[in-house]
Amino acid sequence: MRFITDIKTFAALGSGVIGSGWVSRALANGLDVLAWDPAPGAEAALRQRVANAWGALEKQGLAPGASQDRLRFVATIEACVKDADFIQESAPERLELKLELHSKISAAAKPNALIGSSTSGLLPSEFYEGSTHPERCVVGHPFNPVYLLPLVEVVGGKHTAPEAIQAAIQVYESLGMRPLHVRKEVPGFIADRLLEALWREALHLVNDGVATTGEIDDAIRFGAGLRWSFMGTFLTYTLAGGDAGMRHFMAQFGPALQLPWTHLPAPELTDKLIDDVVDGTREQLGNHSISALERYRDDCLLAVLEAVKTTKAKHGMTFAE
Numbered sequence: 635m636r637f638i639t640d641i642k643t644f645a646a647l648g649s650g651v652i653g654s655g656w657v658s659r660a661l662a663n664g665l666d667v668l669a670w671d672p673a674p675g676a677e678a679a680l681r682q683r684v685a686n687a688w689g690a691l692e693k694q695g696l697a698p699g700a701s702q703d704r705l706r707f708v709a710t711i712e713a714c715v716k717d718a719d720f721i722q723e724s725a726p727e728r729l730e731l732k733l734e735l736h737s738k739i740s741a742a743a744k745p746n747a748l749i750g751s752s753t754s755g756l757l758p759s760e761f762y763e764g765s766t767h768p769e770r771c772v773v774g775h776p777f778n779p780v781y782l783l784p785l786v787e788v789v790g791g792k793h794t795a796p797e798a799i800q801a802a803i804q805v806y807e808s809l810g811m812r813p814l815h816v817r818k819e820v821p822g823f824i825a826d827r828l829l830e831a832l833w834r835e836a837l838h839l840v841n842d843g844v845a846t847t848g849e850i851d852d853a854i855r856f857g858a859g860l861r862w863s864f865m866g867t868f869l870t871y872t873l874a875g876g877d878a879g880m881r882h883f884m885a886q887f888g889p890a891l892q893l894p895w896t897h898l899p900a901p902e903l904t905d906k907l908i909d910d911v912v913d914g915t916r917e918q919l920g921n922h923s924i925s926a927l928e929r930y931r932d933d934c935l936l937a938v939l940e941a942v943k944t945t946k947a948k949h950g951m952t953f954a955e
């Protein structure tokens with residue numbers, strides 16, 4: 635089966651926070667968009683959200699022909715999907731609801747139109763169980779705001795064709811995104827496993843009276859949050875190991891995971907896990923020395939600090955706010 639990758643018409647089912655983000659991104663990329671949502675007043679709310687996002691999208695740069703007028707809100711699931719080249723579902727996070735919705739979407743869609751779900755962590759093998767042509771069905775998990783953040787996690791289920799994963803990656807790239815193929819189907823995928831761990835711990839801190847939510851957010855936004863925009867945890871910690879890199883870092887700070895500071899159970903630090911982490915970060919380092927990456931990290935930090943400061947001032951805020 636050749637899946638459609640040269641898309642002209644994008645269908646969005648569910649037009650809440652995430653659905654309207656997809657609609658905005660698709661319109662900004664010069665596509666025709668069909669949207670459906672069963673809630674009363676959904677069309678007006680969607681148009682309002684798209685209008686709100688449009689200023690940022692104009693600053694980022696619109697594709698030729700991009701226009702909010704190319705959005706058509708329709709009355710049925712069938713009208714939304716039957717002529718669509720690509721379909722993205724962003725309905726509430728309930729397994730039964732998604733199961734029923736996808737059986738209807740897939741029955742009415744062109745057989746070679748890819749179908750993506752925005753789910754934050756439900757398993758595609760489960761909610762695509764009743765779908766027609768499930769080989770074209772994937773998860774495309776985005777991040778809020780969908781029209782600006784590039785990451786989209788692409789996850790297949792037990793019936794998804796490998797070619798469909800590649801085709802979906804191609805489509806998401808054509809929408810200016812940075813797809814990440816999650817190779818193993820697990821609840822929460824990669825990013826939400828991490829975000830949930832952080833969030834759960836933050837709730838423990840509040841619950842234990844250690845910090846307020848504002849203090850916890852300060853702990854993120856004035857520290858690791860600034861460096862996360864350009865360097866992930868593994869490479870950051872490799873640099874934190876100095877010239878000896880990740881192996882020294884693991885020896886020095888790995889045992890503290892067993893104390894534990896957190897309320898989450900820690901993984902057992904087996905030799906295999908350490909080797910996997912060391913080998914993985916070695917690959918990430920490539921030919922770059924630790925000191926070269928430190929210069930890169932510092933340059934990026936300065937640029938981000940300057941950008942945040944300038945942007946906040948434009949909005950009438952001080953840097954400390």
Ligand SMILES: NC(=O)C1=CN([C@@H]2O[C@H](COP(=O)(O)OP(=O)(O)OC[C@H]3O[C@@H](n4cnc5c(N)ncnc54)[C@H](O)[C@@H]3O)[C@@H](O)[C@H]2O)C=CC1
Pocket residue numbers: 647648649650651652653670671672673676723724725726727731735752753754755775776777778
């Ligand atoms: N809010 C977030 O930060 C993120 C949410 N997601 C995922 O995106 C999906 C949508 O979440 P949100 O946009 O946040 O929710 P939301 O509550 O803002 O929007 C859901 C929309 O679905 C509509 N809806 C209700 N029943 C429906 C049905 N049977 N078929 C189609 N639409 C229906 C509602 O009227 C509403 O407009 C969920 O699967 C969620 O896990 C993914 C990434 C981030």
Ligand SMILES: C[N+](C)(C)CC(=O)CC(=O)[O-]
Pocket residue numbers: 754776777778826829
């Ligand atoms: C809270 N959430 C699980 C819905 C968040 C996401 O899925 C991604 C995001 O935007 O943080």
